[in-house]
Amino acid sequence: MQFDFDMRIDRKHTDCIAADGWKSLFAGQEITLPCPEEQLIPMWIADMSFATPAFILDAIRRRLDRQILGYTRPADSTYFDTFSAWTDLLYGWHWEPEDLFFSNGIVSALNELARLLCGPGDKILFQTPAYGPFLGAVKTCGAEPLFSRLVLQDGVWRTDLEDFARKAADPAVKLCLLCSPHNPTGRVWKREELLAVGQICVDNGLIVVSDEIHCDILRAGMQHIPLVSLFPDYKKIITCMAPSKTFNMAGMQFSNVLIRDPELRSRWSKVRGQVVNPLSLAAATGAYAHGYDWLVAMRRYLDGNYAALQAVLRARLPELTFRIPEGTYLAWIDLRPYLPPDADPVRFFAERAGVLLEAGRMFVDNADGFIRLNLACPRSVMTEAAERICSALGH
Numbered sequence: 453m454q455f456d457f458d459m460r461i462d463r464k465h466t467d468c469i470a471a472d473g474w475k476s477l478f479a480g481q482e483i484t485l486p487c488p489e490e491q492l493i494p495m496w497i498a499d500m501s502f503a504t505p506a507f508i509l510d511a512i513r514r515r516l517d518r519q520i521l522g523y524t525r526p527a528d529s530t531y532f533d534t535f536s537a538w539t540d541l542l543y544g545w546h547w548e549p550e551d552l553f554f555s556n557g558i559v560s561a562l563n564e565l566a567r568l569l570c571g572p573g574d575k576i577l578f579q580t581p582a583y584g585p586f587l588g589a590v591k592t593c594g595a596e597p598l599f600s601r602l603v604l605q606d607g608v609w610r611t612d613l614e615d616f617a618r619k620a621a622d623p624a625v626k627l628c629l630l631c632s633p634h635n636p637t638g639r640v641w642k643r644e645e646l647l648a649v650g651q652i653c654v655d656n657g658l659i660v661v662s663d664e665i666h667c668d669i670l671r672a673g674m675q676h677i678p679l680v681s682l683f684p685d686y687k688k689i690i691t692c693m694a695p696s697k698t699f700n701m702a703g704m705q706f707s708n709v710l711i712r713d714p715e716l717r718s719r720w721s722k723v724r725g726q727v728v729n730p731l732s733l734a735a736a737t738g739a740y741a742h743g744y745d746w747l748v749a750m751r752r753y754l755d756g757n758y759a760a761l762q763a764v765l766r767a768r769l770p771e772l773t774f775r776i777p778e779g780t781y782l783a784w785i786d787l788r789p790y791l792p793p794d795a796d797p798v799r800f801f802a803e804r805a806g807v808l809l810e811a812g813r814m815f816v817d818n819a820d821g822f823i824r825l826n827l828a829c830p831r832s833v834m835t836e837a838a839e840r841i842c843s844a845l846g847h
């Protein structure tokens with residue numbers, strides 16, 4: 453089956469954050485664009501410029517045809533059967549119907565869980581560089597963040613197990629937020645890596661919230677392993693997955709939160725019922741029921757985008773050591789050999805290249821000198837952005 457990932461879709465005036473909300477990148481700053489606003493290339497917020505697949509739009513249309521958008525909660529096993537068939541197919545992972553809860557996005561789940569599980573005096577451990585809302589979740593509950601820095605060894609980001617174990621043993625640490633696959637580095641953690649990190653959490657009795665939102669988006673030959681599948685007897689691992697990144701439906705704000713511990717389930721149920729948006733439920737069911745071929749094609753297209761990006765960077769910025777990440781559609785690029793000292797890359801590339809991207813200051817800790825490019829866009833757009841970035845650096 454053919455899908456068109458090359459098509460350029462005009463997103464302006466749809467209230468999308470990527471194209472219509474970009475000024476939030478520069479709150480309070482005056483910036484001077486090098487081109488008319490319509491020619492800016494948004495490669496920042498992590499949604500796709502590809503069309504949301506037709507089988508999802510059709511599922512929403514079919515649900516609209518039923519005319520009433522009242523209170524909705526899965527009433528039979530259709531959604532469970534569909535999503536569990538997906539996790540079985542992709543991860544060989546089985547879970548129970550009673551594990552399944554919903555949230556309006558994973559950031560809401562992280563905030564809710566942090567508030568449920570921690571408060572002032574507690575610490576929450578996570579690895580850095582980290583996705584900004586991890587710190588936001590810690591702040592919402594008044595706990596203290598504890599960072600364990602990933603280390604870059606021969607171009608590969610790895611856990612510093614000694615550091616992680618020492619910090620996990622701090623009696624004030626109650627919760628660990630794990631990002632798997634990891635945003636922004638794009639690591640897809642291997643079995644041994646997950647076993648090592650997970651065992652440290654188990655040994656210290658920590659609750660783990662494993663944010664696996666990027667799990668379906670992998671390079672060829674990669675395999676995602678749900679952390680929880682490696683620790684069948686440890687109940688305190690909560691898994692967050694969603695169709696949002698995978699199928700470009702983040703605006704539907706529909707995520708799965710899988711909770712095995714009965715005590716944690718009842719605490720979650722007290723603050724968040726099972727009511728969902730009817731269009732989101734229809735979209736998510738359609739996605740998991742019909743999405744496999746599209747996903748395979750989309751992954752292949754992304755592999756091509758990464759190869760094209762690497763070719764541009766090798767030709768024009770030869771001092772970079774850019775490695776294609778194992779997962780996500782995000783390229784995490786160490787630009788330190790080329791960035792002017794003291795430049796804020798977000799502003800620098802907006803003003804010099806007309807490219808909107810994310811960089812150091814937008815992540816938590818351990819991210820200076822790096823930029824993050826969203827490659828889920830038509831190849832022609834990606835190549836133009838990469839060329840403009842190199843030209844802005846004078847190369």
Ligand SMILES: Cc1ncc(COP(=O)(O)O)c(C=O)c1O
Pocket residue numbers: 498556557558559560583631635663665694696702705707
């Ligand atoms: C690791 C991670 N978690 C959560 C989110 C956002 O989740 P949601 O849109 O479901 O709140 C993102 C988006 O980039 C992410 O990278």
